[in-house]
Amino acid sequence: MKFINLIKIALAAIIRNKMRSFLTMLGIVIGVAAVISMLAIGYGSNASIRETISSMGTNLINVKPASQNRGGVNQGRSASPTLFAEDVTFLKNNSTLTDAISPEMDGSGQIVYGSNNWPTTVYSGNEDYPFIKKYEIATGRIYTTKEIKTAAKVCLVGQTVIENIFSDDEDPIGKTIRFNNIPFKVIGTLKEKGDNTFGQDQDDMILAPYTTVMKRLFRQTFLRAIVISAKSEDQITETSAEISELLRLSHKLKDSEEDDFEIRTQDELISNFGSISEMMLVLLGSIAAISLVVGGIGIMNIMYVSVTERTREIGLRMAIGGKGKDILKQFLLEAMLLSVLGGVIGVVLGIVSSSIVENALGWPVLVTTKSILLSFLFCTFIGIFFGWYPARKASALNPIEALRHE
Secondary structure, eight states, rough: HHHHHHHHHHHHHEEEEEEEHHHHHHHHHHHHHHHHHHHHHHHHHHHHHHHHHTTTTTTEEEEEEEEOOTTTTTTOOTOOOOOOOOHHHHHHHHHHSSEEEEEEEEEEEEEETTTEEEEEEEEEOTTTHHHHHOOEEEEOOOOOOHHHTOOOOEEEEEEEHHHHHHHOOOOOOEEEEEEETTEEEEEEOOOOOOOOSSSBBBBBBBEEHHHHHIIIIIOOOSOOOEEEEESOOOGGGHHHHHHHHHHHTTTTTOOTTTOOOOEEEEHHHHHHHHHHHHHHHHHHHHHHHHHHEEEEEHHHHHHHHHHTTTTHHHHHHHHTTOOOOHHHHHHHHHHHHHHHHHHHHHHHHHHHHHIIIIIOOOOOOOOOOHHHHHHHHHHHHHHHHHHHHHHHHTOOOHHEEEEEOO
């Protein structure tokens, strides 16, 4: 029997029982839509995390104190005084692979201006810090080297801070605000960056010289971190090795002693988050694929019913010369058509639902060709796998017994 005739017969059988066919396809529709949506959310989150980390600079290197144990108690990084301003100077004078180096200090507190107040975070560094961390100046200026040396009480403010402590038509430049009761003169504003993937408001901050934050706010002599911009993204590994060697020299560590600092690169962050998001992607896809299997069981069930209902038809086809392989192809093709048609509807529904999730909930989604092809291949396999046994049963019927079937 010609293939085109088999398709016509299969389509006629599906159209003849429209409601039953639709309900049979519904499991596949929901399964494919779930796979498309889940993978879109997973891929979107993965891409958004990578974009957020990359936006901070792919050549960024972070150096933080290593956590220390005292009396069997882990003190954490913040209580480890192992990085100092002298380390920054030593790195600047001896490093050949770095483009910019800055100390980093940060902490939370309350801003007060007039009758308004707002909880925020202060970040601080030297004059290279905005360049390294990708901060852009909207109005005003960055603090100078002289202001850093004298621990001047000056700062730049983010857009969220401006919106919450200043009136709409008020220019923040030149105003004096208080952060943890320390007065700061506003010398500049930062361009808006918005929320990152982790939901953190990147504009809810003030930026000040690290010396001011160390001496006047937190009264510390050691640094929370050192941030470094490598000259080339291709030399991140070499730059990290050079920094490690120089810091060991600066700290006078012996060969037998472990590092009292930790070096992290953006590539490591991307790799770590990538591994987590890929694992979540597999989990989401697997959960969604279960509904496809359930849909396949529905196809097998309805094909069994169809074989039973059409036993006399099968016997008649065999009596007039139809072969077992033709009957097998007919019912297998019918199962595949149910699965593929359900897959087409499911893909459309999956794309629409992904768009709704993105627009209504603001979640990052990314519908890829890979996920659509994967869904189609899977639902085709489901149709073949779950349609094979009923089709095989139909092809093995005895024509005489089939004709006698009531």
